[in-house]
Amino acid sequence: MAPVDVNALSGTVGYALIFAAIGFGFGSVLEMAGFGDTRKLAAQFYLSEMTVLKVMFTAIVVAAVLLTLASGLGLLDMSRVFVNPTFLPSEILGGLIMGVGFVLGGFCPGTSLVAAATLKVDGMLFVLGGLVGVFLFGESVGSFEPFWLSANLGRFTLPEWLGLSTGLTVLLVVLMALAAFAAAEALERRFGPARPGAQGRPRLAWAGAGALLAASLLLAFRGDPSPDQRWRWLPAAAHQEVTDRAVFASPAEVVALRKDTALRVEVLDLRGEHDFNLFHVGGARRVAPADLVRPAALRRFLDEPPSTITFLTDNGERLALEAWKALRSLGVANVYVLEGGMNRWLELYPVPDCVATREPPLGDDALGYRFAFATGDRLPSAWPELPRSRAFQFPCGGLASRGGEGGEFRWPDHPYKRTVKPKVRSVVKGGCG
Amino acid sequence: MVPTSAPRPYLNPYLAGALLGVVLFLAFFITGGGLGASGALSHIQAGVEKWFAPGHVDRVAYLADMAGGQRNSWDNSGVYMLVGTLLGGLASGLVNRRTRLEIRKGPRVSNGARLALAFAGGVIMAYGARMARGCTSGQALSGGAVLSVGSWAFMFAVFGGGYAVAWFLRRLWT
Numbered sequence: 001m002a003p004v005d006v007n008a009l010s011g012t013v014g015y016a017l018i019f020a021a022i023g024f025g026f027g028s029v030l031e032m033a034g035f036g037d038t039r040k041l042a043a044q045f046y047l048s049e050m051t052v053l054k055v056m057f058t059a060i061v062v063a064a065v066l067l068t069l070a071s072g073l074g075l076l077d078m079s080r081v082f083v084n085p086t087f088l089p090s091e092i093l094g095g096l097i098m099g100v101g102f103v104l105g106g107f108c109p110g111t112s113l114v115a116a117a118t119l120k121v122d123g124m125l126f127v128l129g130g131l132v133g134v135f136l137f138g139e140s141v142g143s144f145e146p147f148w149l150s151a152n153l154g155r156f157t158l159p160e161w162l163g164l165s166t167g168l169t170v171l172l173v174v175l176m177a178l179a180a181f182a183a184a185e186a187l188e189r190r191f192g193p194a195r196p197g198a199q200g201r202p203r204l205a206w207a208g209a210g211a212l213l214a215a216s217l218l219l220a221f222r223g224d225p226s227p228d229q230r231w232r233w234l235p236a237a238a239h240q241e242v243t244d245r246a247v248f249a250s251p252a253e254v255v256a257l258r259k260d261t262a263l264r265v266e267v268l269d270l271r272g273e274h275d276f277n278l279f280h281v282g283g284a285r286r287v288a289p290a291d292l293v294r295p296a297a298l299r300r301f302l303d304e305p306p307s308t309i310t311f312l313t314d315n316g317e318r319l320a321l322e323a324w325k326a327l328r329s330l331g332v333a334n335v336y337v338l339e340g341g342m343n344r345w346l347e348l349y350p351v352p353d354c355v356a357t358r359e360p361p362l363g364d365d366a367l368g369y370r371f372a373f374a375t376g377d378r379l380p381s382a383w384p385e386l387p388r389s390r391a392f393q394f395p396c397g398g399l400a401s402r403g404g405e406g407g408e409f410r411w412p413d414h415p416y417k418r419t420v421k422p423k424v425r426s427v428v429k430g431g432c433g
Numbered sequence: 434m435v436p437t438s439a440p441r442p443y444l445n446p447y448l449a450g451a452l453l454g455v456v457l458f459l460a461f462f463i464t465g466g467g468l469g470a471s472g473a474l475s476h477i478q479a480g481v482e483k484w485f486a487p488g489h490v491d492r493v494a495y496l497a498d499m500a501g502g503q504r505n506s507w508d509n510s511g512v513y514m515l516v517g518t519l520l521g522g523l524a525s526g527l528v529n530r531r532t533r534l535e536i537r538k539g540p541r542v543s544n545g546a547r548l549a550l551a552f553a554g555g556v557i558m559a560y561g562a563r564m565a566r567g568c569t570s571g572q573a574l575s576g577g578a579v580l581s582v583g584s585w586a587f588m589f590a591v592f593g594g595g596y597a598v599a600w601f602l603r604r605l606w607t
Contacts, residue, residue: 003465006510016513018463023517024524025456026468026570031525033449038537038551040443042606045599051446056574056588058450059457063578066458075462082466084567084576086583091572094565095587098558099594103602105554106537108569109562110470110518112555117519118526119534122551127474129555134475135482136556137563141495148564158580169580181447205447 001235002076027114036115038106038122045103047191050184057177061170065215068170072225074233079302079331086153105129154303160295167219174216178209227293227326234329247324248339250416251348254281254311257420258385264308268292270319271342271367278371279356281313281345282383289323293330301332306422313338313345316364333423343368348414349381384411441529457578466510467575470518471568473511474559475499480506539606550605565590 009015033055034040043049070076102108107115107126115123141148159169225233241247258265267284269276276286291297301310312320312335320337327335338345343361346369355375361368377383387410443449460468479500483490490496500506526532538547562568565587567576573591576584 002462004463006464011508015510019510019513020517020520022456022460022464022468023514023519024521025459025517026453026514027518027521027523028525029449029453029456029521030518031522031531032444032529033446033453034443036522036526036531039539039606042539045595046603046607054446055450055453056569056577058447059453059574060577062451062454063457063461063574064580066454067461067578070458070462078579080465081461081579082575083579084572084581084584086581086586087566088583088586091565091583091587092590094561094563095572095590096594096597097561097564098568099591099596100598101554101557101559101561102591102595103554103598103605105551105558106606107551107554108470108558109474110468110568110570113470113515113518114522114526115537117522118532121534121536122538122547125548125551126555126558129552129557130471130474130559131478131481131555132552133556133559134471134478134563137560138475138479138482138493138496141563142493153583156582158582158585161582166580173580205445208447208451 001074001233002070003080026110027117030111030114031118035111036118036120036123038115038120041108041111042103042106047187049192050188053184054181057180061174061177061212061216064170064173065212065219068166068219069215072167072219072222074225074230077331083155083157086156087149087151088153089151090148155299157295160299165220165224167216167221167223171216171220174212178213181209227329230329231325238328242321242325245339246419247321247328247337248317249311249336249419250339250414251345252414252416253418253420254338255349255384255411256416257309262307263422266308266310267338268310268312269342270312270314270323275315275342275367277374277376278367279342279346279351279369279375279379280377280382281342282377282386284313284377289319289326292323293326298327298330298332301327301335304334306334306424308334309420309422310335311338312336314341314365315343315361315367316341318365336420346381349384349411351375351379351381355379438530440531440533453574454578457574461575461579464510467571467578468514469511469567469571469575470515471559471562472571473509473515475563476506476509476512477515539604541604541607 006015006018009018030036034051035055040049040051044052067076067078067081071078098108105112105126107123109130112123112126112130116127117123157166158173159166162169162172164172231238254265254267257263267281269280269284269286270289270292271286273286276284280286287297304310312323314320317337317340320341324335324337340347346356351369354372356369356371358368359370375382380386444452457468460466476499479490479496482496483500483506491501497504499509506512523532536544536547538544542550558568562571565572567573567584567587569591572584573588577588
């Protein structure tokens, strides 16, 4: 699935050629739009010619519709697409500064390159000024770094902000763009020079607007693809991982990783509150499966460094595997399913008989133990990686029989097959990053 | 009647915008990242600065991130894209007979003033672009298409800043 992992090509000629080809398309279209001419750009701010707004907004909505379509058809993995992180204070201040620079200099960085390439001397001077500007920023950013780095909202998108589906948000953006185009045409008629017959082919423009509207209506109406659909679109390799049980980690492996201070191991418990209170893995958080894939939780997963390993657990494996598939299809890496769930955990690290007794589970997602009372994570079984300590509860002297009071007791080292391999997500930074 | 050296007219803005949208989509689809220009400028600047003051580049976190130690500031996707942008602009300019050594400016401005202001504008624009972590292409276009909240705020700020000073600077352009 797209995008290609271009970072793997880094340092090769192919890598350079891919980006040069994209740049070639970018530069030639900017030139064809007339953006090598500073007067066409500056006119935007004097309402006589709204070319900048028309070109920019058309490009944004066309790209947004195509991206959402490609993602909705399972052709593009949006989680691997770079989304500019949101830092409102520095972005708004930087934008205001750029607005002033735009009117003074008559270009923005991309368009000045095109102007310089077509031998406009003012464009060349602007590019030179740009090199000085980035130099000044590099030398001065140290003095206001706290401001520059403040309020990092990370990958924060409009659908998340508005609480709408991506399709509906794209529809709203298209409608806004079409309204802006109508306003731009009206302003040009009012403030622009008279251009009899210069309207070009309005029928083509109407057709384009109609196509955009139809595509975005379709996207909004269809809604975003369900996790189930996304899972089916994943390449066979992902499905094979489940068949090969490469996504299931033994409780013994979880215990071993919890001893590794270089890793952060998180256990997410997908069971109901009742079972969770009876017994859970030490430090586990209880999360409802539906909350896992909500935008805020998902963003946390995607921003997580590869040293964080997350395990999903259930009484058995069914719920956890479903949740794993949903996360995997949204591009989350470094998540595993606890093999055999809590029932298997309690088998390997049993609680004393006076606390719970085994009984055949009523279903594949039911707890296979009858607890006399709720223990949470206060029993040593919840923390097999820790040496025994007085902080634990020792009900009914149950553990005395397993090794005496002297702290000699250790859980057996259960053998396990290593499945956890921390993976680094490769994400390309935008050209301006 | 029409001399062969006359520049061809520009593309209809909506058609140009649609083409730009397709290029932007392809950039995301192939590489996972959008378009950009100002990031390349800072990589070039950091690369040049490293020739003269490598120790200084290593000490400033912002520069070291691009060119510190063994890092090669020139081997950067944005720099390749910048080369492509220049070539693309030149090619289109040649084909459409618009490549010509000249200065474009408002009707009431002298050549010297235009060049000085273009340079000053470049300084301010690039400073703002680094402040905002992206320019009109990397933030407004690319971030706008992937619906980043910050990019949309940035876009409105650019237009806001421009319109706020446009009236005072009207002698430059009208």
